[in-house]
Structures are given as C-alpha cells and as structure tokens.
Amino acid sequence: MVKSKLMKYNKFVLLMMLVVSWLSLLLFGKSSFKRFIPAGIFIALVTGLENYAAKKRTWWWWYEKLHPKLSGSIPFVFGPFMIGSMWVLKLTYGKFNRYLIVNLIVDSFFIFILIDKWLKKWGIASLVRMKKIQLSLLLFIDSLLLYGFQLLIEKIKVVKWKEDDSEIQRKNIR
Template identity: 55%
Template sequence: MYKYPKLILTLMMIVPWFSLVFFGKTAFKRFLPASLFISIVVKFECYIAKKRKWWWFYEELHPKLSRDTPLIIGPFFVGSLWILKLTYGKFKEFILFNILIDSFFTYYLMNVFQKLGLGSLVRLKRLNLSLLFIIKSLLLYYFQYVKDRYIDDREVG
C-alpha cells in the first residue's frame, strides 16, 4: 500500500486540467456540455455502484467529497473533452479510441489502483466494467451529436 493516497488522488484530480492549455477555447465550449452530461451520468452510476458494491474507493480527499470525485472531475471529465475533440465525427475512431482507453483503465489501472490502496472492483467483473464504459461512450457521442445537430445548428465534423 502506498503511503500518500491523498496526494495521488489530488494529483489525479488536478493534473489532467493542465492539458486543457492546449485544447482551444472554441473546442472547449463545443464539447463542455457533453462532458458535463457524461460526468453527471458517471456520478449517478457511482451512486448505484456504491449501493450495489460494484467497486470501492478506499480513500477520500475530504469528508464532504465522495470518494469517486477525483476520478470523475479529473481524468474522466478532461478525458471526455479530449476524446471528443480528437475523434468526434469519426465514429469508428471514436469507438476504437474509447475501447483502447477503457481497456487500459479496466485491465491495467484497476490493478494499479488496488496496489496503491485507492480502490478495487468488488461485485463487478472487468468485462461488465468494460460494457459500462462502452455504454457511456455511446451516450457521450449521442449527446454531442444531438447538441450539434439540433441545438447548435452547425455541421458535424
């Protein structure tokens, strides 16, 4: 078990935001609503996961923050922005990229999380976690598609 799990969680929450310096204001405005939407979906999913003991996070940053917060507002939120920016409008690339990233998280980083004493899967198999990631990916893409097509009235691409 690692000595400083709170430091790791803090860094995990903050460091991804530094990458947005390279993101661009227009792209940020365009993809922000979809990333917020999917982050809210993940927050709700984590509520269900806690009740059903799908996974467990061992450490918390603060008593008023849920244990999943660093992961959601750090790599998940910022990652959703980047995935949309890099692959939106190219559905096959979007799916492939998501499968690669999600598999890396599910089959490698979950082991790292467990070794560092940050969290682990409890009643959820890795395959089921992968399926949840795919469903969220599709929801993210669909939300952006609807936003672009019916709300923004701008062309996809």
C-alpha cells in the same frame, strides 16, 4: 511495508489526477472547450450517478477520499473521466469508428492497468461485485451516450444557427 509507503501518497495521487486533467485543458483551445464542455459535464453527471449506484450495490469501492464527506470517485469523475472524454471527442468526433477504437483502448487501460495494477495495489479503489467485462460494457454504453449527446448538441447548434441566419435575412429584406 510497501503498501504503507504507497498509501501515504494516495490523496496526493487523487489530487494530481484531478489537477493534471484540468491543466491539460490549457492545450485544448477555447473554441473546442466551448464546443465539448456540455458533453464533459453530461458524462460527469452520468458517471456520478453510476458511482452512486455502485456504492449502493457495492460494484466497486473507493477506499481513499480527498475529504471525509466526498467519495474518492470525485477526482476521477471530474478529472480523467470528464476531461478525458472531452479530449477523446476533440480528437475523434465525426469519425465514429475511430472514436470507438480510442474509447476501447482508453477504457481497457483504465480497467486492466489503472484499476487492477495501480489503484487496487495502492489501496485507492477496487472492483467488488462487478466483473471487468461488466465494467467494460458499462463504459462502452457511457461512450455511446457521450457521442449521442454530442450529436444532439451539434444538431441543436445547427438549428439555432439556421434560425439566427433566417432572422438576419428577414431583417435585411425589410
């Protein structure tokens, strides 16, 4: 009886996770958004590919969907994972140790509280053939990819800025 009452709101829960994540960007700042959106899109694509592989290998299962043709993972991928990753980068980028600690805390919350206590209980999602430690390792690798991608983006921006600066100086000399 309790499960049926909880399951009644599953689509609403998924939708709210997506909407609240995006609404949090109102506090993010325009320059930070421009700076970190490429990394957010990157991690959403990586996570989307992982969810595709997970479905094929039954690592985890999404029982609830917002739409019959879309996986239940979509609100997570383009909500908390994407936007949450952007927030973590904004708050910790340039301080790698802090970044790793914050990711460890967030990922542990996701694995041990969100999946185990809430999503499984509400009939939204659960781990099937993947153990919690394996998911922890996967999320750790994702965090390293995310940070590395942001480093690459920052490096490209610096090179472009230097090239633009050199062009301006050449024009001023003439």
